[in-house]
Amino acid sequence: AQKITQTQPGMFVQEKEAVTLDCTYDTSDPSYGLFWYKQPSSGEMIFLIYQGSYDQQNATEGRYSLNFQKARKSANLVISASQLGDSAMYFCAMSRGNMLTFGGGTRLMVKP
């Protein structure tokens, strides 16, 4: 069975600073995908970044990067230069076939 763990229920970061959101996973499958989504209070799940289990390089998308450490089974999200609009819930998710399993989420609050 797959399991995704986000150990930080809530975090504060100062505007313009970088922040790392932790995600660890457990799976016996050799092939899987890892995703990060942002969910503002409006409810929509916004796709941020994807990492495949066979990808050699860490994924990057603008201010978002994924620190993928396969041996440690971790896929941490790094947000550089935090903005007030980054305040939201962030979910790490892992795919197996069609199915996405989500972690419990981390609420990020950016302080001005």
Next chain:
Amino acid sequence: DTEVTQTPKHLVMGMTNKKSLKCEQHMGHRAMYWYKQKAKKPPELMFVYSYEKLSINESVPSRFSPECPNSSLLNLHLHALQPEDSALYLCASSQAPGQQETQYFGPGTRLLVL
């Protein structure tokens, strides 16, 4: 364009009502999904449609009935719901079924069952 639309945005219904949630995408995606999200919890998968056929039903009670009339539309028919069914219902789509495919979500329907 990665837009998935959902209607209505909010819905209040009694336990004896019948209502439907609608989801639409025009990205040519061939897999569509329904998720249920309770407050302060992650989304939980309910149903998956692949090429307009139901491929996964996560043991959802029969008071929830999904329908995929065509490749762009996904409905969720609701009947005789319970107050504990109150939640945010999210629709998603992906280009094809498969674990390398990114799922794009709609804004959700907030459902309150009285």
